[in-house]
Amino acid sequence: MSRGxxxxxxxxxxxxxxxxxxxxxxxxxxxxxxxxxxxxLGFVRDGSPVVLPTLYGRAGDRLYLHGSSGSRPLRxxxxxxxxxxxxxPAPGLDVCVTITHIDGLVLARSAFHHSVNYRCVxxxxxxxxxxxxxxxxxxxxxxxxxxxxxRAADSRPGNAKExxxxxxxxxxxxxxxxxxxxxxxxxxxxxxxxxxxxxxLPVAPVYGAPIPSDDLAPGTxxxxxxxxx
Amino acid sequence: MSRGxxxxxxxxxxxxxxxxxxxxxxxxxxxxxxxxxxxxLGFVRDGSPVVLPTLYGRAGDRLYLHGSSGSRPLRxxxxxxxxxxxxxPAPGLDVCVTITHIDGLVLARSAFHHSVNYRCVxxxxxxxxxxxxxxxxxxxxxxxxxxxxxRAADSRPGNAKExxxxxxxxxxxxxxxxxxxxxxxxxxxxxxxxxxxxxxLPVAPVYGAPIPSDDLAPGTxxxxxxxxx
Numbered sequence: 001m002s003r004g005x006x007x008x009x010x011x012x013x014x015x016x017x018x019x020x021x022x023x024x025x026x027x028x029x030x031x032x033x034x035x036x037x038x039x040x041l042g043f044v045r046d047g048s049p050v051v052l053p054t055l056y057g058r059a060g061d062r063l064y065l066h067g068s069s070g071s072r073p074l075r076x077x078x079x080x081x082x083x084x085x086x087x088x089p090a091p092g093l094d095v096c097v098t099i100t101h102i103d104g105l106v107l108a109r110s111a112f113h114h115s116v117n118y119r120c121v122x123x124x125x126x127x128x129x130x131x132x133x134x135x136x137x138x139x140x141x142x143x144x145x146x147x148x149x150x151r152a153a154d155s156r157p158g159n160a161k162e163x164x165x166x167x168x169x170x171x172x173x174x175x176x177x178x179x180x181x182x183x184x185x186x187x188x189x190x191x192x193x194x195x196x197x198x199x200x201l202p203v204a205p206v207y208g209a210p211i212p213s214d215d216l217a218p219g220t221x222x223x224x225x226x227x228x229x
Numbered sequence: 230m231s232r233g234x235x236x237x238x239x240x241x242x243x244x245x246x247x248x249x250x251x252x253x254x255x256x257x258x259x260x261x262x263x264x265x266x267x268x269x270l271g272f273v274r275d276g277s278p279v280v281l282p283t284l285y286g287r288a289g290d291r292l293y294l295h296g297s298s299g300s301r302p303l304r305x306x307x308x309x310x311x312x313x314x315x316x317x318p319a320p321g322l323d324v325c326v327t328i329t330h331i332d333g334l335v336l337a338r339s340a341f342h343h344s345v346n347y348r349c350v351x352x353x354x355x356x357x358x359x360x361x362x363x364x365x366x367x368x369x370x371x372x373x374x375x376x377x378x379x380r381a382a383d384s385r386p387g388n389a390k391e392x393x394x395x396x397x398x399x400x401x402x403x404x405x406x407x408x409x410x411x412x413x414x415x416x417x418x419x420x421x422x423x424x425x426x427x428x429x430l431p432v433a434p435v436y437g438a439p440i441p442s443d444d445l446a447p448g449t450x451x452x453x454x455x456x457x458x
Contacts, residue, residue, distance in 0.1 A: 045241070
């Protein structure tokens with residue numbers, strides 16, 4: 001599945017099963033990342049796992065995640081950075097970020113071979129708080145534009161107070177893998193004549209008509225980037 | 230938001246921010262769980278977080294997750310159980326299971342107040358491998374029926390070899406919280422007259438027409454439970 005540049009597989013990005021579903025090339029990984037905007041962020045707190053949904057954006061080989069400066073993972077990354085007190089590189093927060101798109105339900109004749117078509121990217125690494133003001137502004141623009149392309153330039157930019165209330169985490173894309181399942185069910189040959197329907201039920205997120213705020217300033221047009229969606 | 234029975238909040242199921250978005254009542258939590266079938270399973274491996282998408286089902290106050298007997302989290306839960314060798318309760322696998330539905334993109338006049346409408350459930354606890362054959366069969370039926378209601382009875386049940394190749398994890402619903410955001414953007418009063426469109430772009434998963442397998446036995450009808458979807 002590789003073409004062009006690729007991420008180097010590691011022990012933890014090499015699946016124990018279904019290795020033919022794994023991919024590491026940049027084109028495949030970036031396309032999956034760019035098709036979504038909600039990730040599941042995993043980190044360890046007091047020795048136990050925590051998984052929270054959060055928004056992300058991508059800029060080149062960097063993922064940006066954001067949250068309130070007071071939220072747990074962002075405080076933890078900040079505290080970790082604080083401990084270093086400028087003397088050593090901040091240790092940051094050990095994270096796993098997973099993005100999953102569901103493309104179809106796969107119905108086999110046998111219960112065992114039921115499956116789901118999906119595209120998934122898993123990123124392992126250490127997330128660091130972004131402290132450089134220019135990088136932070138660019139990251140927040142990337143986040144907004146990741147959710148609704150074109151929107152960052154068509155909204156009021158954050159002021160100093162808002163930027164201070166928002167924390168941004170950066171996660172470099174280094175230890176990364178994609179996993180993809182496509183196609184129909186893999187039924188056993190002896191099951192093909194069974195009287196059960198088999199096939200795929202496709203599914204995809206669909207956007208409805210935009211609902212304007214009640215207090216929208218009169219004459220404000222619906223932006224083209226929304227109508228296109 | 231509470232009504233009827235509710236899960237007891239704990240330190241880690243009490244959000245540090247936006248506490249008004251949290252809910253613990255069974256009706257709210259179960260409705261969010263029943264509206265989905267893919268969760269993000271978090272566990273700790275060699276001290277680092279791992280987050281993987283996987284299918285789940287619910288039966289009462291139990292979540293069931295399944296995977297290959299050879300997959301990492303299921304082996305880890307199994308190894309943990311094996312250590313106990315029947316002398317003490319198996320320690321199981323410390324997990325966090327998160328289910329997220331995205332309902333809309335919330336576009337505010339200010340970049341800062343952009344948000345997402347969502348329904349999310351986070352479950353903390355210890356997952357154990359299901360070893361009782363009857364519970365395992367019922368759990369697998371619950372899993373298939375969770376994805377496509379009515380399908381378990383309309384497919385070939387698993388045989389002994391298939392059941393052995395499938396591992397099922399049970400996670401009791403005890404430390405559980407829901408978090409929900411609804412409604413439009415919360416713009417600052419001084420931003421209301423700005424010329425930027427604001428409102429909500431609804432989004433929901435939509436199912437397409439079922440695609441039958443090429444080798445479907447002639448005359449096999451499309452099941453009503455699929456057409457309804």
